[in-house]
Amino acid sequence: MIRNEKELLTKNMWDKFIFGTQIYRVPSLPLQELKQDIHTIKDLGFNSVKIQISWCIVEKIKGEINLAEIEELIIEARRVEMGVCLLITLEQIPMWVWRKYPDCRLLNAQNEPHEDPTQYLLPADGKPGPCWDHPGVRQEAEQFLSLVAQRLSKYKNIIAWNVWQEIGFWEEQGPTRSSENIYCYCPHTLKLFRKWLEQKYKDLKYLNNTWKSGFGNWEGIEPPRRFMMVPSWIDWQYFMNIIYLSNILKWRREIIQKNDPLNRQMMAHVDIPTFGSERDGEYAKETDIFGTSFYPSWISFSANDSSCFKIKNQSKDKILHYELSRFSMHFDYIRSAVRKEKEFYLGEFQGGPFGYGIYITPEPTPEDIRRWLLIALSGGTQGIYFWNHRPDIFWREMHGFGLCNWDGSPTERAREAGHISKAINRHSSLFKQGYFPPPQTAIVVNEDLYSFVKVTPYALKCLQYSLAGWYQFLWHKGIWVDFIGADQILQGSLKNYKVAILPFPIALGNELAETLKSYVSDGGMLISEACPGRVDKYGLANLPGLAKAMRELFGVEHANLHFCQEWNDIESTLDKHNNKIPSISSVGRGAYQSYTMKANLYIETYKLTHGTPILSCTKGITGVINNYGQGKGILLGTLVGHTLLPLNNTKTKCFISKLIKDLEIKPELCGKFLRRRRVYNEKEAWFLINDSNKQVTESIDVANFIRVEDILKNKTLDIKNNKIAIAIKSFSIHCLVMSK
Known part of the structure; x- marks a missing residue:
């Protein structure tokens, strides 16, 4: 402007x-x-x-x-x-x-x-x-x-x-x-904090019930x-x-x-x-x-x-x-x-x-x-x-x-x-x-969950490793994501996405859980890691082991939870002296029977109410899929992002690839290249990414464009039969400007 x-x-x-x-x-x-x-x-x-x-x-x-x-x-x-x-x-x-x-x-x-x-x-x-x-x-x-x-x-x-x-x-x-x-x-900030609390809770009894505290007046809150x-x-x-x-x-x-x-x-x-x-x-x-x-x-x-x-x-x-x-x-x-x-x-x-x-x-x-x-x-x-x-x-x-x-x-x-x-x-x-074309997939983030894990021993690493693992796996598949906050979800913004991913959702408020359930009922697809709503947003245990809305959405009851060894080529999440059972893999069932998924840190098992099992191990059922309303809920009883983060966990990546394909999430690829785009009027910027360790040459379809420019070479590329030939070195990116 x-x-x-x-x-x-x-x-x-x-x-x-x-x-x-x-x-x-x-x-x-x-x-x-x-x-x-x-x-x-x-x-x-x-x-x-x-x-x-x-x-x-x-x-x-x-x-x-x-x-x-x-x-x-x-x-x-x-x-x-x-x-x-x-x-x-x-x-x-x-x-x-x-x-x-x-x-x-x-x-x-x-x-x-x-x-x-x-x-x-x-x-x-x-x-x-x-x-x-x-x-x-x-x-x-x-x-x-x-x-x-x-x-x-x-x-x-x-x-x-x-x-x-x-x-x-x-x-x-x-x-x-x-x-x-x-x-x-200081007195100035505490005064404003108390005023904010009064506006949020309105009733002191409501605050005390939520906090499990015993304050007698607003001025006394600490x-x-x-x-x-x-x-x-x-x-x-x-x-x-x-x-x-x-x-x-x-x-x-x-x-x-x-x-x-x-x-x-x-x-x-x-x-x-x-x-x-x-x-x-x-x-x-x-x-x-x-x-x-x-x-x-x-x-x-x-x-x-x-x-x-x-x-x-x-x-x-x-x-x-x-x-x-x-x-x-x-x-x-x-x-x-x-x-x-x-x-x-x-x-x-x-x-x-x-x-x-x-x-x-x-x-x-x-x-x-x-x-x-x-x-x-x-x-x-x-x-x-x-x-x-x-x-x-x-x-x-x-x-x-x-x-x-x-x-x-x-x-x-x-x-x-x-x-x-x-x-x-x-x-x-x-x-x-130029705008970034809207992704189909969202990864959910939550300020209350972040505050919970920040002071809970080892938990912050769990959350951030899972975020990184999911993101990096999807990125290398050519599946682009937005990160969407809980406040946006409560305002209805999740409806813009086909699939939502819920990493390490151990602390989950009832309102957010109900909103996620409604998202699936209306046709969305939700993939959750283990323990969704094990505690509420204020850190108070849900004794059934899962939030009520999550039990209904995934068609399960919590059965048990175990620590297990981590499969990682990065630093461990927990101290090595913590008591954990040996490393373990879950075996696929039904449409996933030829696949396996390694557990990482947690193994949560489930008792079925309506869900269909897709994974199990010697401890019990570890993964379910459930048709709920017009959508699907998928619950995987481990920290999947942890398992995806290392480069050598190919079997787990094959299982998640199959899951993503079944949900019809389409990657953005040009042959072997990943493609990211920015769009403005009659032009697009294409970022072609070779994430492999070898030079790759591809013939790229450019049928909808009349001119293609390699901007760093300041060179117009030849279009033959609606295609261009391009070679990109290992771990490199080329930027093309496409004109209609």
Whole structure:
């Protein structure tokens, strides 16, 4: 959307696929060098830069805001027609604010203040910062944001305000005991929490019955402080991680919008997706642009650095096989959270080797950069900012992340990135506005389940491994998925999908269980792992072993549950000393009698009421299918995603492949290539993926198109008899632009 038609440069920048890099934060390189770097970046093919404004740096003394360096860089970018994204880091509050409001510090569960008023960006851009419910610090921040927006909004090449970089409390930066890094227990936040509870429950008796608590009035309610495995934890985590953080985003957005006459886009991003949680989607609601950072060398299964692997004894080929799907999961999770009305950006994209103190990874090659960028684009990314244009100079990240050399001269990977920027901007509308065709399959995520497993020993790994296993298996089959949250399901959004998958659904609320049952009754197909609703959403046991709606849906009663050994080529979920029966496989029955499925961690057995058995082992029936209403429910009594995650469990993968085929889920393939698409008007971007360890040549049917362009080669391909011939190297991606 064009905010002001008279501002031609701004209009043109909004029309482009934004491809930029961060160039400034304090401590910084000399300003004159940065100005020269802007020209270098422009020449490479980039069209935007990101500039970071730290509150404590630009307002060292109250009321004296110094934006001189920021403005010089904005003006220099304007000279070469480059857009600017302004990143404002509020968590770095000035020392005068800390001293003026000593009670603005976040309080942990032991009423201990988070004490770190240092003025540095590292380790986490000042996070967690102060408590933003404190009225004094909130007023100071509002004045600062307003003045910055008023002063800088005159520059027409500003294209977006990034109001929060890597959202969250960053608890992992603090103590290891959970009660010491859970926030915030200050009077201001607790007052708002109690008000929210009163609006949610309305009746104190209802709250006490739900929580199994004995509070006599709303003012006396306390969240858990020492032992977190209690019902109140679920509401407390929802309030802090969704209500509190989303309200901060909304507050920052509204201040800047009020003071920016051009009403430019608001951006924020997380450091990584919170797999299993719904919070990313809630944050996205408060922005125009939402996204994530992407540092492949930090992500498990990266092929860029073997020391980062959690995969045991695997070849480089198998690691690259994992990398393609693992990184795609990163992007699909955020794409699903952003939804259609927003834009999906990568707020930070690794540009050089990962540096951490004395440790540094190998430098990414141009081939790495190309593969990473094409994976991101195939997952729906609509804009990219690299971190960083030159190697970092500050202690912890020293010598790391630079896209260019230390002196600002381009590396081959920087040239490759610039080449890709130029290529996609020849078709900017397709990549900026092109939609991702709706998948048939959804993987269900649930904030309450995430809160439950987060404090239940070993359970978080169970959930996240199952999510990853299902996603990666389907991805390598060419079956694309959305991740859909429980809140969306309760609003009826699951009806848009043919099949839904329920990973590790051990904690399941009655309302969600009933909604899933209705989805199947109306014609949907639900695949569930073991123990759906073993406890309710508040962690209270369903003594029959399964939620009532799940027993009805799958036509079973729970019989028994056992631990078993894990089949894994990644790290174990549970300690090796836990008592488990030996590894075991279930044998198929009926239409599946020639198939087997290995159990992983859990073996749940069932007594039939209406369901038809499809798997059994020496312990009993372990898998059922049940026709319910117009749909089907399939219950598999183990953690299937765990079993699918290792590469060598071929028998299990054959069984799940047969199941998927029987449900008539169609993969998107071009011969042996996986195909992902983005569509806009009369054009499509086809991402053809060779996920094998050998070069593959295919003849591809392009009957509906009159022109096919290989965008990285800037070459039109010959169409003969409605087909094109294309060869793709192992573990590589080609992008074709198809025109009708």
